Amino acid sequence: MTIQPIRLFGDPVLRTRADEVVDFDKELRTLVQDLWDTMESQGGAGIAAPQLGVSLRVFTYHCDGSAGHMVNPTWNAIDDECQDGDEGCLSIPGFQWETRRMRNVVASGWNMYGEPIEVQGTDLLARCIQHETDHLDGVLFLDRLDAETRKQAMREIRQASWFDGNVPTIKQDPHALFGGF
Numbered sequence: 519m520t521i522q523p524i525r526l527f528g529d530p531v532l533r534t535r536a537d538e539v540v541d542f543d544k545e546l547r548t549l550v551q552d553l554w555d556t557m558e559s560q561g562g563a564g565i566a567a568p569q570l571g572v573s574l575r576v577f578t579y580h581c582d583g584s585a586g587h588m589v590n591p592t593w594n595a596i597d598d599e600c601q602d603g604d605e606g607c608l609s610i611p612g613f614q615w616e617t618r619r620m621r622n623v624v625a626s627g628w629n630m631y632g633e634p635i636e637v638q639g640t641d642l643l644a645r646c647i648q649h650e651t652d653h654l655d656g657v658l659f660l661d662r663l664d665a666e667t668r669k670q671a672m673r674e675i676r677q678a679s680w681f682d683g684n685v686p687t688i689k690q691d692p693h694a695l696f697g698g699f
């Protein structure tokens with residue numbers, strides 16, 4: 519069991535697009551185990567490899583009675599339904615802000631043995647899949663907040679005890695998740 523330190527907001531690895539996994543080898547299985555152990559130690563709903571400083575497209579999840587991992591995931595919305603609810607991030611500890619997400623999604627990817635897998639999620643699991651896949655693109659949930667909430671969030675983060683003052687540029691919605699509104 520290996521619990522790794524979690525990279526915090528301000529660390530450039532969280533703003534880097536992670537690489538596709540090419541080798542489904544022992545290192546990948548170790549990474550999945552580390553992600554799992556670290557996520558569970560924090561009681562997190564999910565965690566993505568960049569949060570451990572590893573720029574690879576892998577995440578683990580454990581929420582709504584569902585648990586597992588995905589390698590090279592992509593997701594699609596099943597319908598047009600959105601959900602609004604509080605969202606947090608292990609890399610931005612101590613905060614939650616209301617974040618709009620799609621409500622019903624299906625994610626496709628691979629497991630650590632290179633076998634294709636599909637995960638269908640609603641509500642919290644759907645939110646988790648979107649949040650973790652965002653991490654793999656260097657996107658944080660702060661980028662998904664409306665402008666006013668984002669400003670308030672940045673003010674609060676700057677005052678957080680863990681924050682080291684290195685404020686990176688907030689990206690403006692690189693993915694038109696909601697069809698442009």
Ligand SMILES: [Zn+2]
Nearest residue numbers: 606607608609
């Ligand atoms: Zn996160």
